[in-house]
Amino acid sequence: MYKFKYHRTSSLNEARSQFGSCDEPRYIAGGMTLIPALNLRLDRPSDVLDIGHLDELRGIQDDGDTISVGATTRHAEVAKSSVVQSKIPALAKLAGGIGDPLVRNRGTIGGSLANNDPSADYPSAVLGLGATVHTDSRTIAADDYFMGAFMTALEEGEIITKISFPVPETAGYGRLAQPASRFPLIGVFVAKTSSGPRVAVTGAGPGVFRVEEMEKALSGNWSAEAIKDIAVNSDEFASDIHASAEYRAAMITVMAGRAINS
Amino acid sequence: MVKLFKSLFGASGVDPKQAPTTESTAEGSEVSQATGAGSDHVTVSMTVNGEAVTGEVEARTRLVQFIRENLRLTGTHIGCDTSQCGACTIHMDGLPIKSCGILAVQADGADIVTIEGLANGEELHPMQEAFREHHGLQCGFCTPGMVMSAIGLVNENPEPTEKEIRHHLEGNICRCTGYHNIVKSIAAGAESMKGMK
Structure with a gap:
């Protein structure tokens, strides 16, 4: 870990104003992302501003x-x-x-x-x-x-x-763990909200996104059956030793079904 | 009772001449120089195994380094250094955490228990005794973290099932045993902990 200055902030305002006066500041709360990154010297902040105890x-x-x-x-x-x-x-x-x-x-x-x-x-x-x-x-x-x-x-x-x-009418989460890190290889959160069904996917690669086709199918029929034939386009998905993009896409449909049934 | 570890200052690689100008503080006080302009050296105070301790460290010092290098409590191990293996597990304010993933200064004011704080003199803690009895180890490197994590589980769930024990060990990696005897030890340790207090 490179050297940095530490500040224990006493209010949000103080944290924000200190952030503005430092060269390369980072906030820290739990530190579960920042500390491992600092340990590996992947990041080099000038100042670490602690907001974890506010x-x-x-x-x-x-x-x-x-x-x-x-x-x-x-x-x-x-x-x-x-x-x-x-x-x-x-x-x-x-x-x-x-x-x-x-x-x-x-x-x-x-x-x-x-x-x-x-x-x-x-x-x-x-x-x-x-x-x-x-x-x-x-x-x-x-x-x-x-x-x-x-x-x-x-x-x-x-x-x-x-x-x-x-608070939704109902919601579920289906998650397939990456075998080594246990991060979600694919995680699908489904919810029946007051503005209709929502389906959100994490783990595929490009960042979290919604699957509108599934949301439409679920609005008339809230069941795993309603979405089981919907194939998600895998063009922007990650492909690595843990899973191909096509496999990730297939697992979105499977995990969405499990989320609905959970 | 405040113990000072200034004599170990050199050992942690800190130049005393660059040390902060603040006085060493009594227990429960604020981190000196930790506000305002910020500081790359800080004074930290916490309770470790029932004793109040104070040390002056670089801001980048992690809790596991403070415990091992300043306090010389080397039962807490460093395995992966990236919050994955759990060899550095300690209790902070009653909850098991990975001490390689937190700065010492973040633990200022906290109540810390390490593996050295479990036994009552010569008498092992029931969880330690269960690991001995059921041979829940081979090389022993992960064992302090396993024991601290196991006690954290039992404090919350006094009668864990085998499945719950295995799930709980997600953050503690053993590369020798295949976990079988560790799981047996934790189940037995949970049973004997029922007799505590």
Whole structure:
């Protein structure tokens, strides 16, 4: 790890203003992405701004039709939350499958979304549920937030404060683990929302995306049967030793079916 | 009781002349120089195995380095250094975490337990005893992390099934045993932990 300066910030405003005055700053909360990257010297920040202990960013709130999850809420907290388990069980299940139990005690939802790894679990739930990303300066609809692998609508220095998830009629998550890393090789989040069915896919390569053809098929008939013959175009998918692009495409249909039946 | 580890300053590669000008702090206090302009050296204070400790380290020092190099508690191992293998598992505020994936300064003010903090004098913790009894190890490198992770599981789920134990070990890698005896040890350790407190 290269040297850097550390700042323990005491408020969002302070974090934001420090960000503006540093050469090459990074925020840190759980650190489950940043610290391994620093260990491998893949990144060289001048300054690390710690926002992990700001109380205002943490916790789960039941707002009736929506659930709000603070940006630094740990994966384990979401997985074990009675509010999440009772209102959006698929979200609790997804959070309980991220990384491993030790990582889930540190990793945060805001960190996962700010990083937007194309194989991360959380983006599929945020897009699949049509959630809203709240930041220190605005709100961003999930459909406008994800801009491709590792790219988001966040401006330089902008901080995610919480995510609000509308409670769906029903939802499910189907996940095929990559055999070595256990990241989702394909993860499909399906939800029957007030504005219709949504199907969001992670792991295929280009970043999380929706499958409109499946959403249309599900609007008349919410069943695995309705989508079983829908083949997703694999042109932009990753092909590697773990799976070909064609296999990833085939698994989207299989995992979507399992998500509906889960 | 605040223990100072300034005598080990040189060992961690820090030039004392470049050390921060702040005074060593009492337990529970703020990290010195950690706000404002920021600092590449910080003072960290935490409780480790029941004892208050303070050290001055580079900001980039990870918790596992602080534990091993400053506190000389070398039971916590470094395997992969990228938060995958779990050999560095410790408890922070009661929860098992990977100490290679967190800066020492992020653990400022925390309550830490390492493998050295489990035994009661000569008497092993029930989970340690179960690993001995059922030979839940071969080379032993992953064992401290396995034991700390296993206790984390049982604290939350006092009667884990074999399947739950195997799932829980997703973040702890053993390259010798094939896990069979580790799983047996954890099941037995869970059983004996019921008698604790």
